[in-house]
Amino acid sequence: MPFSALGLSEPLLRAIAERKYSAPTPIQASAIPAILHGRDVWASAQTGSGKTAAFALPLLQRLSAAPRRPGRFTRALILVPTRELAAQIGESLRRYARFLPEPLKTLVVYGGVSINPQMMALGGGADVLVATPGRLIDLLEHNAVSLSAVSHLVLDEADRLLDLGFSAELGRIVALLPEQRQSLLFSATFPAAVEALATGLLRNPARLDVPAAPATQPDIAQRAIEVDAPRRTQLLRQLVEDAKWPSVLVFVATKYATEHVADKLRRAGLNADALHGELSQGARTDALADFKAGRTQILVATDLAARGIDIAKLPVVVNFDLPRSADDYTHRIGRTGRAGETGIAINFISAETHAHFRLIEKRHGLSLPREQIAGFEPIQTEVPAPPTGGIKGKRPNKKDKLRAAAEAQSARVPRF
Template sequence: MKNDENFKELGLTDELLLAVEKSGFTEPTRIQEITLPLILEGRDLLIEAQTGSGKTACFAWPLLQKISAEKTSESKTIQALILTPTRELALQVSGAFYRFGEFLENKVSVLTVIGGESIDQQTRALADGVDVVVATPGRLLDLIGQKVLSLSDIKFLVLDEADKILDLGFAAELDLVLQEISGKRQNLFFSATYPEKVLEIVKRISAAPEHIKIEDDTPTVENIFQRVIEVNKENRGMLLRHLIVMEKWKNALIFVSSKTAAGNLSEKLKKVGVRAGAIHGDLSQPERNKALSDFKDKKIDFLVATDVAARGIDINKLTLVINFDLPRSPADYIHRIGRTGRAGEKGLAVTFISHEDQEHFKLIEKRAQIRLEREMINGFELTGEAPVVIKGQAPVKGKRKSKKDKARELAQKS
């Protein structure tokens, strides 16, 4: 069976199939196989799936197909709203809509509504008429408040990475957005997990969505070869440059612990001729966009990132993740390395640990249920002794007020 026939059986039209083929899809992922026919039927779905499973195409393809088929020349109202937690993810989703809609005879217009971009340009685009809005909650509310954007006629609502929308503190903004939506529509929820606060939102939007959980056949980490290299903290930069040359590393996402560290490491790499860039919270949105597009377009080989700035970034065929600094949370370790080794591809994750990191990395291994061999590189061996941690004196009970005592005093004053 030809590859395009695999997708045609799921209900996609010839116009979409051309875009699917051009985008390099060879066969549907499990999430696409299961959900595409259901979305095309118009069902409300609650989809539980990990990032990297091919979920963006799950809603982009059928929404483009439906909106294009029903669009008239007179229509200027927004047909679909896709809410995302981060600007980077919003831009990524919009890019997918542009790419997949290339061959549609009846074109579907898309607008990205995010902070850090010109609100005047977004206002003008809305006045001209837009079919699909991909937005972060904050800027969307700004435009609703200015009465230049209305959600009263939308036919499709997508919450992409719903758990992260709430984790990033957008609960109040999401409430306000939902108050602006009325009428009958198709609702699609995508999330890696469904904690209670997400389920409460879902219940308010849709009466009985069909819950679909996509279990990966192979856990992400099984496709990833993990290396742990012991090195003194002050020698990590030299070791990184050495390995880039000796092992011919390219196409790597390097994680650091702070915005300052991201900028510093990127500059040091550039000074020795390594094509590198950085993405962190102190950069303007255009600067962040450029760094990400340069990396995706292979104009740079290494992107140095903080965990917050990297949220929502999805890079196809990423071959290497480097933990220059350890993540604070053991769960973040799995999330970081899971950006490689996707869709059946093999990946490599390299983690540097010093004396100071040993105990924390043991905790990461315990929580992730893994045990990894340590290695050292000639010329960069871990030397010296682990620093002795001197614990402070135990607190003397009764000397400080507890949080409960402070709350009681505040209540009495009130």
């Protein structure tokens, strides 16, 4: 099915052709007609499936056909969990809208930067406002924007919005919206909290569940390499140097680890940078821009980079630390193997994380062979199973503590 069969206007089709989109993805083919017909949409699709275009294209068409209301009003509101995703969606909207006969004003607002320029930009209202919830609340409290004229609401990465604790902010924002509006909810996963949100937010929605089909399944070779935790950075360095990967996205568990690992790689002569939520917005933007442009070879990041960020032709993702949940695993490795490209996802497995990785494998129907790299063979490959009995009064030794840590980590992984 070509894009022209979905009911999109000629200016939008020109923008699609310029982006060299050959044919709509399954979620685009399902969502675009429903949105054009004014339906609420509850859409679930795999990461990298083209969700942004699925809501952005029909949204722009509906806005371009409707009259504007003068003043500090917003006609369409798109809520997202991170600053990086907000900026990326804003750029996509501008590219899709470039051939429309009447320009649409798109603004992107998020925290971490001065609020004053954003307040000034909102002085004449906006056709589309892309926002993180916290900064939108700040703007509302400054009376810088009104939501009383919003006719379209989009929640992108809805599960992540709730994971990051935006439930209260979402409630405040939705209470200010008109009851008569079109609401669109997009996400790759739908845990119970998102199900409850969708039920209360949407009215007779078109429920679109697009499973990963063989034709659209990302081509990602997944590997599991056993290595002692203290030697992971050395192994990472050797893998990068041997394979000569031009860019590598490395996921770690904490902001401290991003700086620590990136610093060790730099001292080893590799071009590495860190990305985490405690950086200033300018530093975050620069780090991501340098990585996308190829000026940085290795980006060490927290899960901040796991959702919605599109990095063209990224060949490799490395889980230096395993993600806490199976869903986060999907989003992490989904940064590679996008848009028809092949990719590699490497997982470092230590004695402490064997049990947790088996749980991730179970959730995704995987069974990856365990590899060992010459010179990096682990001394301890797995935490021993707990004994059938104990010795009264015996203090836990190092193995006991390792086993307890693995069990605790496994227990913290949420059930879906």
